[in-house]
Amino acid sequence: MATFKVNGFEKNLDIEPDMPLLWALRDELGMTGTKFGCGIASCGACTVHVNGRAVRSCTTPVSAVEGQDITTIEGLAAMAAGTNASVPNLTAVQQAWIDHQVPQCGYCQSGMIMATSALLASNPNPTDAEIDSNITNICRCGSYPRVRRAIRSLANA
């Protein structure tokens, strides 16, 4: 039995301990906002937060997140808002992604947004070099210039 919280809700799943969190989310819980890109922790499409830290869920077995708090793209805004109902239903990062028209095909963007949100939470004003070394996700559509612009706009805010 695997037990962990997803976006504030407790989940109990009768699954193998070595099933990667990615597939538990997608196939067992039907939460498909978290994407499969490579399966080997190389592309970042599957990035979620475990206790607020960005983690690549495709290589994280559920046994490693037993009892932990997981946030996915679907719950990012609600988790940030907490009990404060007046908070808009998008985070500042998500809004910046719209303002700067970042996504193209969009497939990598759940992971990009999760990685960026974790970076900015720990380092609200990252340098370009810090952006480069922290955001290592692949975007095949090449949205990188806009990702950088969006992050800079948040850092300056």
Place this chain on the structure above:
Amino acid sequence: MKKISRRRFLITSALVGGGVLIGYSATRPSRHRLANTDLAQRGEHYVTSLLKIEADNTVTVYVPHSEMGQGVHTSLSMMAADELDADWELVKIEQAPAIDLFANGDIIKGFAREFGVPSFLEGLVSVSAIKVAELMNMQITGGSSSVRFTGEFGMRTAGAAARQMLIECAATRWGVTAEECTTQLSHVHHNASGRSLAYGELAADAALLEPPEDPVLKDPAQFTIMGKSISRVDIPAKVDGSANYGLDAKPAGMLYAAIRFAPVFGTKLVSVDAGDVLSRRGVKRIIELEDSVAVVADSYWRAREALKLLSSVFETSAKDTTSSADIYAGFERSLADENGSKVIEQGDTEAAMESAADVIEANYRVPYLAHAAMEPMNCTVHIHDDKVDVWTSTQDALGIKARVAKIAGVAEDDASFHHSYLGGGFGRRLPFNWNVIDHATLIAKEFEVPVKTVLSREDDMQQDYYRPAVASNFKAAFDGEGNVLAWHNRFTGPVQTPGASHIPYAIANQSIRVVDGDTHVPIAAWRSVDHSQQTFFTESFVDEIAHRAGKNPYQLRRELLQQHPRHRKVLEVAAEAAGYGQNLPEGHALGIAVQESFGSIVAEIAEVSIGSNNEPVVHKVTCAIDCGWAINPDTVEAQVESGIIFGLTAAMYGEITIENGRVAQNNFPDYEMVRMATSPEIDVHIVESGEALGGLGEPATPPIAAALTNAIYILTGQRVRELPIKNHDFSRINPIAQV
């Protein structure tokens, strides 16, 4: 270019609730008309057209193209809404269903009648084998074509016709002439009397009219929506995880298939030893197909883990020892032995070579490339009660529907296609690249529940249809003053994009021929198709010519582009913006390339240095694009940024090699991509020439490789004639004195 007639036959039909539908057809008797009749007998709410106006004044635009991030849903709707003078706030955008009313065929047919098969379709492999009739049943999003064809010949015409009809209805109601009426924000106004009516109030009347056959389109000066940067409608769903891709399909009761293909292309499955795989948790069945074996389970991970434990034997083949080196050796033999077929023969190249004061030669080659769309290939199929449902991300929904129905043994009318966003296309999801579709259908045939077949990243990389490996050999002849007399080029085929190897430069004698380049590796269109390699070849060799002649590469291009003012213009705009000829930071150099593809002309200038680890660093790419004019300028910029980074990834790292008959690469670490740290600043300049609309999805990809390697030559004295750049050693630097 011959002027394209905008004369089109439009069709209206009434909607229950007092709305009107406007569609158009390029020919008569049209499928629209026939189908409207049929459908009207069957169902009242069936949507049959590009544009719908309802009593509550909403306008719905049905877009018959796939959204893969190129912003096509937004751009096409802007075209219809602007001609209609609709209030953008009241416009809804929907993906057109995959039924043949929405096939691109009408547009293609209208075009083909006047011009033959449009060149963007020639970009598809084996298009020569497709009969025009088959083209009619495709719903293709490719060839940078959506806005150029559906937009110009479909959306704008439908919008303009609807506007004219609504005016006519208002004029009749008011007893005034149509000329006295104006339109704005989804209303018709009669300014003299101060009266106005919402489109929704006129829609029921308009449904009774025959649409005008030759609606008048706006002058650009009259545009109110086109030409503005408008937020893409698909973006909000892409920031909160709600956007659905093919891989996200979850019909009830679904099972998952993981598949192992024959590793050597074209070989068959011999035997399978399942061991105790079937006893593993969740595993349902093992399906043996002609060239593959699949494990079907109740979760994808369980299927994949089980597949790892299953052993299988595939037949041996003569290709089992083939390597990339063998393939290149074959290319060299073809280039040495074959006369090839003519691409261009102009003047007398041989005589020019013999009388030349100087001749240079250079041999280029590029490897196979995988598409590596971010969303791995997948397809979900449910065959039940003589019907089939299919969910997949595709650039051709209608074609896929027909393909799946055929394999499932179900009538096409009993097949339903479920649309989704595409997690990248780049040509991988075009017709003929059907392996995942075919296999998913064959596997699903064995079940009564839906089955989702998913290729892992490794499968996707090893079972792609690749950008071909190509070798291209050049010679150029000069007179005593360094003027180019002749251009001689032999390259390996096939030609997927006619014209890609042509050069715009005024060189009197040209001999360009293509020789056989067939191998056992499957190939297909890859973003910008043949331009991706040919532009690297030709724009590098032109640079070699400039340096040999002691001329500045920018000036030489300008001189030889006298007959091509649009090319010159983008070169000049890019050069000016990049600060060409001005002082650069120490150790930086600029490389140039220019290419026309898919109706757009693009110049790119790369600012490059050699980093501390001896690897090239691209600091900035300045791009000028003449795409005629821009519907949504921010989308143009985004597509250009995207195209440049896609081309840069290929130039720097892209390489699929063949070892023992099979693909050697597996996943991203050995098929590396540009990432944030290696992504340059990109500065885009849109040059509006007012010429016909050019494509956007592809034209920015071709020039970047040569722009980069031309800069590397200045920095290091090394001419990169083989991609990718990562295979070259730049530890010994011998910079070129710039002219």
